[in-house]
Each structure stands twice: as structure tokens, then as C-alpha cells.
Amino acid sequence: MIKERLKGKTTPVKVGVTHGDFNGVSYEVMIKALMDSRLYELFTPVIYGLPRVVGFHRKHMHLSDFNYNVISNISKIAPKKLNIRSISDEEVKIEFGKSTRLAGDYAFQALETAVKDLKDKKIDILVTAPINKENIHSEKFAFQGHTEYLTQRFGAENSLMLMVSDNLKIGTVTNHIPISEVAGSITEELILTKLAILNDSLKKDFLIDMPKIAVLGLNPHAGDKGLIGTEDESIIHAAIIKAKKQGTLAFGPFPADGFFGSGNYTKYDAVLAMYHDQGLIPFKLMALDSGVNYTAGLPIVRTSPDHGTAYDIAGENVASPDSLKAAVYLGIDIFRNRQKWQAMHANPLSGH
Numbered sequence: 003m004i005k006e007r008l009k010g011k012t013t014p015v016k017v018g019v020t021h022g023d024f025n026g027v028s029y030e031v032m033i034k035a036l037m038d039s040r041l042y043e044l045f046t047p048v049i050y051g052l053p054r055v056v057g058f059h060r061k062h063m064h065l066s067d068f069n070y071n072v073i074s075n076i077s078k079i080a081p082k083k084l085n086i087r088s089i090s091d092e093e094v095k096i097e098f099g100k101s102t103r104l105a106g107d108y109a110f111q112a113l114e115t116a117v118k119d120l121k122d123k124k125i126d127i128l129v130t131a132p133i134n135k136e137n138i139h140s141e142k143f144a145f146q147g148h149t150e151y152l153t154q155r156f157g158a159e160n161s162l163m164l165m166v167s168d169n170l171k172i173g174t175v176t177n178h179i180p181i182s183e184v185a186g187s188i189t190e191e192l193i194l195t196k197l198a199i200l201n202d203s204l205k206k207d208f209l210i211d212m213p214k215i216a217v218l219g220l221n222p223h224a225g226d227k228g229l230i231g232t233e234d235e236s237i238i239h240a241a242i243i244k245a246k247k248q249g250t251l252a253f254g255p256f257p258a259d260g261f262f263g264s265g266n267y268t269k270y271d272a273v274l275a276m277y278h279d280q281g282l283i284p285f286k287l288m289a290l291d292s293g294v295n296y297t298a299g300l301p302i303v304r305t306s307p308d309h310g311t312a313y314d315i316a317g318e319n320v321a322s323p324d325s326l327k328a329a330v331y332l333g334i335d336i337f338r339n340r341q342k343w344q345a346m347h348a349n350p351l352s353g354h
Contacts, residue, residue, distance in 0.1 A: 014042070014043065014044060014045050014046045014081065014082075015044075015045045015046070015126045015127060015333075015334050015337055015338075016045070016046050016048065016079065016124070016125040016126045016127075017045045017046065017047050017048065017125065017126065017127055017129060017330055017333065017334070018048045018050060018087075018116045018119060018120060018125035018127070018128050018129065019032055019036070019047060019048065019049050019050065019128075019129045019130075019131060019326075019330075020050045020051070020109070020112040020113050020116050020128070020129070020130045020131055021049060021050060021051030021052070021055070021108070021109070021112050021131055022109055022112075022130065022131030022132045022133050022311070023101075023105045023106070023109050023131075023132060023133055023134045023137070023138075023311045024051070024052065024055050024094070024096060024105050024108065024109075025096060025097050025098055025099065025100050025101070025102060025105045025311070025313070025316060026099075026132060026134070026310070026311030026312055026313055026316050027132075027309075027311065027312040027315060027316050027321035028131035028132060028311070029051070029055055029056065029059045030059060030063065030316075030317075030319060030321050030323075031131070031307070031321050031322070031323040031325075031326045032049055032051075032131060032323075032326065033056070033059055033060075033063065033065070033068065034321075034323035035323035035326040035327045035330065036049070036084050036330075037065070037068055037084070039082075042081070042082040042083060042084070043082070044334070045330065045334055046079065046080075046081050046082065046083070046085070047084050047085065047330075048076070048079060048085045048086075048087050048125060049070075049084070049085070049086050049087065050087045050089060050112040050113075050115050050116045051086060051087070051088075051089065051108075051112055052088070052089065052090055052091075052092070052094060052108065053072045053086050053088050053091065054091065054092070054093045054094070055094065055096065056070065056086055058096055062317070062319075063319055069083075069084070070083070070084040070085070070086050071083045071084065071085045071086065072085075072086045072088055073085055073086065073087055073088065074087075074088055076119045076124040076125065077124070079124075087115065087116075087119075089108065089111050089112050089115050090108070090111070094108070096317075098313075098316040098317035099313040099314065099316045099317070100313070101134050101136060101137045101313070102137060103137055105134065105137055106133075106134060106136075106137030106138040106139070106140070107138075107140075109133045109134070109137075109138050110138050110140070110142060110143050113130065113133075113148075113151070116128055117152070117155055120302055121156075126303070126337055127302070127303040127304070127305070127333040127334065127336075127337050128152075128302065128303070128304045128305075128333075129304070129305050129306060129326070129329050129330055129333055130148050130304065130305075130306040131306070131307070131326070132306070132307065132309060132310045132311045132312075133147075133148065133311070134311050135147055135178075146177060146178040146179075147177070147178055148297070148304070148306060149161060149163050149177060149297050150177070150178075152297055152300060152302075152304055153297070153299075153300065156300050156301055156302055157301075158299055158300050158301070160195050160196075160199065160299060161199065161297050161298065161299040161300055162174075162196050162199040162200055162203070162297070162298040162299050163177050163295065163297065163298075164200065164203065164272075164295075164296045164297070164298045165281065165282060165285045165289070165293055165294070165295055165296075165308060166293070166294045166295075166296050166332055167285070167288065167289035167292050167293050167294070167328075168292065169268070169288070170267060170273070170285060170288055170289065171204075171208075171271065171272040171273065172272070172273045172274075172275055172281040172282070172284070172285045173196060173199075173200045173272065173273070173274050173275070173281070173298065174196075174274075174275050174276070174277060174278055174280075174281045174282075175188055175192060175193055175196050175274065175275070175276050175277065176188065176192075176276065176277045176278065177278060178278060179277075179278075181277065181279075184220070184276065184277045185220060185231075185233060188220060188233060188237060188238070188276055189237065190237050190240055190241045190244070193217070193237070193238060193241035193242075193245075193274075194241050194244060194245055194248075196274060197215065197217070197241070197245045197250050197252055197274060198245075198248075198250065199298055199299040200213075200215060200272055200274060200298065201213060201215065201250045201251075201252075202298075202299070203298035203299065204271055204272055205343070206339070206340055206343045207296075207298065207336045207339055207340060208271075208336075208339065209339050209342065209343060210271050212251060213251065213271040213272060214251045214253065214269070214270045214271050215250065215251060215252045215253070215270060215271065215272050215273070215274055216252075216253055216254055216256055216261065216266070216267065216269075216270040216272070216273045216274070217238060217241075217242055217252055217253065217254035217255050217256070217273075217274045218254065218255060218256055218257075218258045218261060218273065218274065218275045218276055218280060218281075219234040219238060219254065219255035219256060219257055219258065219276070220233045220234055220238060220255075220276045220277075221233060221234055222257070222259075223257045224238075224254075224255045224256060224257045225255075234255050238254070238255045238276070239254075239255060242254055242255065252274075253270070258275070258280050258284075261273075262284045267284075282308075285308070286308065289308065291309075291322045291324035291325050292324055292325065292328050293307075293308035293325055293328070294306070294307065294308060294325065294328050294329045294332045295307070295308050295329075296332060296333075296336070303333050303336050303337050303340070304333070305329040305330070305332050305333040305336075306329055307325035307326045307328070307329050308325055309325055
């Protein structure tokens with residue numbers, strides 16, 4: 003994987019990684035994913051976190067040859083090295099597997115610092131390690147998660163949570179809301195908005211010229227022509243018809259169980275699910291440790307591993323770094339793809 007990516011390497015991309023909840027597996031997977039110095043030919047990693055916690059994990063994981071560069075300001079970033087952008091030199095108590103307010107506060111501080119640097123173009127992409135949505139929640143972070151926070155911070159009217167693996171891409175119409183609110187939240191307008199974001203992302207971020215998108219139904223059997231709910235016909239199907247008229251190659255609605263069970267998803271470039279678990283359960287079953295959460299529709303590139311804080315295995319040195327590695331690679335690919343797309347669609351006469 004590393005050799006293949008280095009073959010066509012260009013200027014290293016600056017990748018900012020926020021440390022997430024330090025009582026989970028974030029530091030373990032960040033260190034495992036970023037300690038291979040060969041990677042620094044491809045990108046320059048910057049962990050937004052706590053140097054003392056990095057040092058703690060270095061000892062805890064018995065890494066005598068693990069080196070890094072601590073900086074207090076992003077302008078001091080060192081190329082071809084692992085950089086730790088210090089958000090504090092305070093020594094904190096690590097309580098593996100526990101949700102604490104302190105961990106939430108520092109998770110937010112790292113995120114805010116990285117977002118500022120991203121806005122100032124000091125880093126090129128953002129990779130977010132998992133947070134605990136309960137302990138990070140405050141007056142300053144009154145959001146359901148990273149997706150909603152970043153959507154507001156970068157001034158987007160809407161965005162799309164898009165789960166990405168090598169053979170599957172699944173977006174969701176609704177994100178982190180109670181299941182009791184899903185049906186009432188799904189509107190024709192919202193589906194059209196999400197389809198437009200997904201279609202645009204597939205073209206610009208993944209360089210797919212004419213993407214085919216499968217749309218899942220809401221009810222069992224996609225409503226059975228109104229026998230099991232009317233939303234599939236009156237809202238979802240109607241939105242698909244309008245999307246086609248607008249130039250989006252959307253198809254469905256498909257019953258979710260049969261769609262995945264039959265392997266029908268392989269015929270499409272992406273899938274739009276109606277709610278969180280409808281899309282993420284099959285995705286996580288198929289993506290294993292290689293899945294990535296990507297926020298489509300933003301002016302910046304943000305990815306994240308598809309696992310959570312994993313409190314149950316925190317501190318045991320058994321967590322896989324594969325999802326975080328995939329998040330870094332995908333972020334770099336999308337960043338490069340956007341540059342290629344802009345170059346391909348630039349007006350050759352604009353400078354005359």
C-alpha cells in the first residue's frame with residue numbers, strides 16, 4: 003500500500019488529526035497509524051493533542067524508537083516528521099474506558115484549534131479521531147457530532163455523512179436523530195438536497211463522470227405500494243423522479259434488506275439510505291476495519307475512522323489502526339481529486 007502510493011507522489015499534503023477522546027483508543031490508533039516514517043514522503047502529519055499524553059502512550063505501548071516533533075504553533079511544522087501540535091502542556095490523568103468532562107473539553111479544544119488552522123489554510127485536510135458525544139457536549143459544542151459542527155463552522159447550508167470503503171459508499175438522509183423522528187424528518191426537499199450533494203461529491207471528490215445512485219426505501223419492502231406506509235411512494239419515489247429530471251442518475255426506492263442481501267449494491271456507485279442504522283449496519287458489516295466516515299458537501303476535506311471511542315478495549319494495545327489509515331489515505335485522495343477536477347474543468351480562456 004505505501005509503495006504504491008509513493009510511486010506517483012507529489013508535494014506532501016499537511017494532514018491535521020484531532021486527538022478525540024483520550025480515554026478511548028484514539029492515541030493508540032494515531033500512533034500505530036502514523037509512526038511509519040515512510041509515510042512522511044506522502045504527507046506531513048500533525049496531531050492536535052497533548053504531548054504528555056503522547057509520552058504516556060509511548061511508555062505504555064513500549065515504543066522506545068518512536069519519535070515526534072512538538073510544536074506550539076502550526077507555523078513551526080516540520081516536514082517529513084510526525085508533529086504534535088500542543089493544545090496544552092498540562093499533565094492529565096488518563097482513565098481508560100471512562101467518559102470524563104476533562105476528556106470532552108480537550109477533545110473540543112483540539113477540534114477548535116485544528117479548524118482554525120484549516121480555515122487559515124495552514125493544513126490541507128482534517129482527520130478527526132472519535133469523540134464521546136456526551137462528554138464533549140456543552141454550550142460551545144451543542145451539536146450531534148462532528149458532521150453537524152463542521153457544517154456550521156464552514157458555512158455550508160447542508161452536508162452529507164458518507165461512509166466510504168473500497169467497494170461501498172453509503173450516505174444517509176438523516177443523521178443522528180431518534181428513530182421515532184425519522185419518518186417525520188424525511189421530506190422530498192431533503193432527499194433532493196442529499197442526492198445533489200452525493201452526486202456532486204461522486205463527480206468532484208471521486209472523479210466518477212456519471213454516477214449511478216441507489217436510493218433505499220423507508221418502510222419494509224419499500225412500502226409494498228402503500229400497504230406498509232405511504233412515504234416510499236409519495237415522498238421518496240417522487241424525489242427520485244425530480245432528481246432524474248435534474249440530471250441525477252437516481253434509482254429506487256429499493257427495499258434495504260433485499261438490496262444488500264442480493265448484492266444489488268455492487269451495480270451502483272453509491273447508496274442513499276434514509277436513516278443512520280439502515281446504512282451503517284450493512285456498511286460496518288462489509289467494511290470491517292477499512293471504513294471511513296467522510297463529510298461530503300463542505301468546502302474542506304474531513305474524514306474520520308468509522309469506529310467509536312472503543313472504551314471496552316482502551317489501553318489494551320489491541321486496537322486496529324486500519325480505519326484511521328484509510329481515513330488519512332481517503333482524505334489525501336479526495337484533496338488531490340478536487341485539484342484534478344478543478345484543473346479539468348478550468349476555463350482555458352479565463353486568463354485572456
